[in-house]
Amino acid sequence: MSMYFDYAATTPLHPKALEAMMPFLTDNFANPSSAYTPAREARKAIDAARKQVACAIGAQPEEIFFVGSGTEADNWAIYGILEAQKKKGNHMIISAVEHHGVLYTCRHLEKQGYGVTYLPVDSEGFVSPEAVRGAIQPDTVLVSVILANNEVGTIQPLKAISEITKAAGIPLHTDAVQAVGHIPVDVNALGVDVLSMSAHKFYGPKGIGAQYIRKGTPILPLLRGGAQERGRRAGTEDVAGIVGMATALTVATKEIAAEASRLTGLRDRLINELLSIPHTRLNGSRDNRLPGNVNVSFSFIEGESLLLHLDMQGCQASTGSACSSGALEPSHVLTAMGISHELTNGAIRFSLGRDTTEDDIIKLVEIVTKSVGRLRELSPLYDDYLKKG
């Protein structure tokens, strides 16, 4: 038996998405830019998909551009917006809790001479809109704040931030990869100018994403070449991927209220039960977090060893800790939230999804409780703690 608690890493393909993709993975392999009947069908499928994606986030179809991944969308937003305003300035503002797709792009640009302000977050991971206002300089040309964080699920006050950026005339980008398909996202309600999404986080296929670009936003292409996507993103379209993404998003949007409330119930139950294990801390906000996200630190033990224990018992979860991810830095998100290195090393993320049941939660809690107990028996830190009393 396998219990999957890593839906924030990726999700299984929805059967309806697969069904919609099949014709374009088999019989109809035409290049949608060609001038014969199957190509026109493929083109029609892309147009329909564009409408579906636009509809799901309250945008116009002309404002949706398909890309190769959430990472590409993030990179495009940063490079494209900066390059389009080169004459105006070279300073950007991003939160300290961005996904690597934004963070590493900005760190790279910083080395090239761009100015970057990293907005601090509070202990629950929230950016303060007032801090955005305070960070704006005359040469600021971009603000980028992640909508929902991938590690701790914190949902940022984008609307309040967009009021500030709009008044200042600065384009606002948001990485909405973890949010779209899971919580209602409306580009006009949020007031963002550019919004990035990725299909494999909402039961669509991997390797396909989309960028929302509000009409009039200054942004140049990242990829140049063919005239696909109205000249703004070159490259022959992944028709099957695009259709799969749109189908998955349409299904997710239809079920969003019911599924979010079901997952919130399971999430809160899991949080409560895990917190009843002594010396356990919840990372992130109790309420204002993604419906499927749970992130906890167990004192005195290290995250990877717990993950391995869980894995041997059929539970799949993840950590942002140094050792397990192969990344050599501790989680920049937890660190920005002011959490000690010891606790960031012991952080585990359980992310719930479509197939998670109450039964799974009960079994998971049992297994985690046992494993934490065993690892604490091994831990010299736990000994030291018990001796100090």
Add this chain to the structure above:
Amino acid sequence: MEYTEKVMEHFMNPKNVGEMEDASGIGTVGNASCGDIMRVFLKIENDVIIDASFKTFGCGAAVATSSMATEMVKGKTIQEAMLITNKAVMEALDGLPPVKAHCSTLAEEALQAALWDYAQKNDIVIPGLEEPKEHDHHH
């Protein structure tokens, strides 16, 4: 990243876990912020290590190397124990992923720190043994 079967075996069922009440020498190395702490306990009689145990905070490799190192040191003389290198521990585990090689270094250091503690307490000199450095290792 992939662990060998040996590593997983020692991780899931570690040997020699626990504190030792009457240890002759105790060595602790590593720090929590870098992710690994190892504490090794040795019982030594007539220059022979008759028992060894450990407590470890750390990843799978850290636990497995502690388990293996304490297995390897049992029954050895102090001089033989001095020859247990991180490489030997790693080989006994059929290898470690490259990013985890530092864990075996930590095991070697923990053994030597416990020997150092024993030497200090008994006012003896173990040839080739150096005072453990204040630990500040980085990945």
